[in-house]
Amino acid sequence: MSAGRIKQVLSALGFAAMAFAMVPAAASADDAKPAATEAAYVPKGIPAPAGSVFKTLFSGYQFRSADTRAMQDDDFSNPGMLSVEAATSEWSHVDGEAGKSCASCHADPAKTMHGVGTHYPRWNKVLERPVTLEQQINLCRTNNMKAKPWAFNSENLTNMTTFVRYQSRGLPVAVKVDGPMSVWFDKGKSLYYQRIGQLDMACSNCHEKYYGKHIRADLLSQGQTNDFPTYRLKSQHLVPVEKRFQGCMAKVRAKPYKIFSDNMIALEVYTAWRGNGLPVETPGVRN
Amino acid sequence: MSVPRLRVPKTAKKGEVITIKSLIEHPMESGFRKGPDGKMVPRMIINKFTASFNGKQFFGANIQPSVSANPYIEFDAKIDADGTFDFAWTDDKGVVTKAQAKITVAAA
Amino acid sequence: MLTDLSRRSALKATGLVAGASILPALPALAAPDTVAVAMDAIKKLTGGKEPVKGKIKLNLPQIAENGNTVPLGVTVDSPMTVDSHVEEITVFVTKNPLPIAIAFLFTPESGKAEASTHIRLAGTQDVIAVAKMSDGTFCIDTKNCKVTIGGCGG
Known part of the structure; x- marks a missing residue:
């Protein structure tokens, strides 16, 4: 194994991302029993809607530590709120040849964007395919503002996506999967259960069969997306949902789907549907 | 740097101790981390925070790279009169980001 | 076998x-002995005076979900008057590359000797808070924080 390859593997295991790579955490016998102090917390779920694969839906929030939950709950401690703030001024910032800002068409985002973040990815009649919230923001920019689209995972696009979804905070996720969406739903479902990568694992292996159980020191969630874009303590910035999917795929040593590819969008549609009914938590705070 | 987020009560009773919360966007590059090219990323942090009331500093912090990205600081202030808070964050390059907030003393 | x-x-x-x-x-x-470096830094702050326990309370999770963002709070029981107040609370991290994480500076106008922030911990370690009082005495509190290694970083 070359030094570069070793570095890659270490980085895949999350070591290089530690703030202080110089002093890696010492592995000791004590590390074996991590969540002892949190044993008292029982995850609170909501009854799943009819047809769900789960009996009870749990937001990823329920599997985080008391401190992480508290960080999300307090808007002044939740670092994701910085992005909401940044996008608030961007909302009325004129960009592009049409001389428009978001506010030109959608005056008061608290009203005009209320509920919007609950039903993406959503069918787009013109394109005849589902579009994600990120794509919809860029469609607005290119079609209506005549502005350049923002790159995926750029600060601008993730901030704006967070801002729009934040306007629906507390509202239940309500992604539609009937009609023309059903093809994408079916595709996403088959991908969800498809084993991939060198570790030969499907999404369902962790997030359906073993949620609530430990994977090393961490608790597995149901893989819900109601908190995205979510602030990850590990990366110390907001992470869009498709970026997170890519992370999961890399972790099972598979080749991640490309951003906005058919496979990726189908998976996002299906995964979002699995969380229908959960409240939008954007910006969430996760490990 | 972005606009800092601040939570300061608008009013207080005379003599009341209020809690102030602040959050500012900053990567807090520790100087101990390697970038994708394998080279050390140079240190770039907010190293100082000050909070003043009517021109007099009442709270401050000397900050090191061990403070997380997007520094969050929560502290208190005793309010005896109407006035203006001045907050200032200084980074390694000497750039100062400032913010203000006003408070009035409500009749008890 | x-x-x-x-x-x-x-x-x-x-x-x-x-x-x-x-x-x-x-x-x-x-690696340099970071614990010894931190202890030296504490001695330097106190000028060799022995800090007393009690009065000061350091709040830190026993187990941090992620070492990058660990919530930390300190509070000292003090009247915060001109005659008797806390001047400074310094937070020492015994296994990070640098011994001091943050120093909070107080005045009587702070009202309370209390502050919170989020810090980084490069692994399981003792975190030590030392408060300097206006009368020249010091008090100290130590908490151990376990930093877990996540299951899947993604």
């Missing part, structure tokens, strides 16, 4: 077992 033994002898033959046994000693040689 048999396979284990033969595996071990095979490893021994290639010198890997011997190599493995000296490995744990290596970090101690390579």
Whole structure:
């Protein structure tokens, strides 16, 4: 194994991302029993809607530590709120040849964007395919503002996506999967259960069969997306949902789907549907 | 740097101790981390925070790279009169980001 | 068991077992003794005076979900008057590359000797808060925080 390859593997295991790579955490016998102090917390779920694969839906929030939950709950401690703030001024910032800002068409985002973040990815009649919230923001920019689209995972696009979804905070996720969406739903479902990568694992292996159980020191969630874009303590910035999917795929040593590819969008549609009914938590705070 | 987020009560009773919360966007590059090219990323942090009331500093912090990205600081202030808070964050390059907030003393 | 033994002898033959046994000693040689550095920094702050326990309380999770963002709070029981107040609370991190994480500076106008922030911890370690009082005395509190290694970083 070359030094570069070793570095890659270490980085895949999350070591290089530690703030202080110089002093890696010492592995000791004590590390074996991590969540002892949190044993008292029982995850609170909501009854799943009819047809769900789960009996009870749990937001990823329920599997985080008391401190992480508290960080999300307090808007002044939740670092994701910085992005909401940044996008608030961007909302009325004129960009592009049409001389428009978001506010030109959608005056008061608290009203005009209320509920919007609950039903993406959503069918787009013109394109005849589902579009994600990120794509919809860029469609607005290119079609209506005549502005350049923002790159995926750029600060601008993730901030704006967070801002729009934040306007629906507390509202239940309500992604539609009937009609023309059903093809994408079916595709996403088959991908969800498809084993991939060198570790030969499907999404369902962790997030359906073993949620609530430990994977090393961490608790597995149901893989819900109601908190995205979510602030990850590990990366110390907001992470869009498709970026997170890519992370999961890399972790099972598979080749991640490309951003906005058919496979990726189908998976996002299906995964979002699995969380229908959960409240939008954007910006969430996760490990 | 972005606009800092601040939570300061608008009013207080005379003599009341209020809690102030602040959050500012900053990567807090520790100087101990390697970038994708394998080279050390140079240190770039907010190293100082000050909070003043009517021109007099009442709270401050000397900050090191061990403070997380997007520094969050929560502290208190005793309010005896109407006035203006001045907050200032200084980074390694000497750039100062400032913010203000006003408070009035409500009749008890 | 048999396979284990033969595996071990095979490893021994290639010198890997011997190599493995000296490995744990290596970090101690390579990395500076951060605990000693932190203790020296505390001595420097107190000028050799012995800080007393009690009065000061350091709040830190016993187990941090992620070492990058660990919530920390300190509070000292003090009247915060001109005659008797806390001047400074310094937070020492014993296993980070630098011994001090943050120093909070107080005045009587702070009202309370209380502050919170989020810090980074490069692994399981003791975190020590030392408060300097206006009368020149010091008080101290120590908390251990376990930093877990996540299941899947993604």
